[in-house]
Amino acid sequence: MMLYQRPSVELICGVDEVGRGPLIGAVVTAAVILDPAKPISGLTDSKKLSEKRRLELAEQIKAQALCWALGRAEPEEIDHLNILHATMLAMRRAVAALSIKPQWVLVDGNRTTDFGLPTSAVVKGDLLVPEISAASILAKVARDAEMQALHQAFPQFGFAAHKGYPTAAHLAAIAQYGVLAQHRRSFKPVRLALEQRGL
Template sequence: MTEAAQRHVAGVDEVGRGPLAGPVVAAAVILPEGYGCPGLTDSKKLGAKRREALDVQIRAEALAWSLGRAEASEIDALNIHHATLLAMQRAVAGLSIKPAHLLVDGRFTPDGPWTAEAIVGGDGSVPAISAASIIAKVARDGWLGDLHTEYPAYGFDRHSGYPTAAHRAALEALGPCPQHRRSFGPVARALAAREQEGGA
């Protein structure tokens, strides 16, 4: 690895900590030095069409980008905090250029052969983290769209697994699907209710 490559900095962010179903997804992005892109900000502040357009642009113009995910079963086994860090590790490990330093949105950083800095609100203030936020969000929404095709009754295409009233109602009526996070309270309660009904 050249000296220049060793100095690369990756922005890292995740999406999907709060949903009741599906993976938590992280992205790592290395942008060219001085990269400027109008509208680059926290993915939650952007509409879907703008996010998708930026996603295409970032993937085309970044020096390197990578996605990592931890599945619902891993979230149940590890807890959401540790599963999120695992998804981040996988995203960084997948970069074609190995970074020496990470800028990570939030309060915690993943362990690995790099230095790292946690930045609260970084997804709205650090371009590389904003870029990671956008491609993680677009990727996860796409995967939840696929999940909707497999389990349409839950409405994953509308709420992406977040605990909306409609999702909670479907969960109570149908019980959890294999992609629901059984360690999360509403899912655990719905599962217990279904088991109680079965044993009645």
């Protein structure tokens, strides 16, 4: 495995996504350029943090980063493009929305897309690269808030608990209540549910 080597430039942007696996809602990405003069302690993979700590760090990142932006691809785009290409589109949108142009983009994972900038993919980047950790936190907090809003609108689906992932509870809710407009129709459990209803 290639060891992560940090590019020797000043303006490094970290990019990460949340929401590739769920059956519903947008895939949300974030791009963050941190301020070297204002280090933020405790940055790590958002999944390793409690919700309370994620929210605290998200506020700190928004206040102290040189710049940050969110990007997204909607369920219709996911169904049209497939989840991988939709994720890359959402990442490009996040980087394009930054108020400062980065000199280098570091993406979590093993593949990247064309940002029109020097780019590297970093496996386990959300653990190794503070900028990617910050991006993973902002993306997760943003998507969780959307799932919370969806839960308020459709409490019978239990989105606050499973965040749209294909849990037994979510699949049971789809079987009982049907498919929502926000569901990703190309994802197998949703597609099967639609077929069973003759839709």
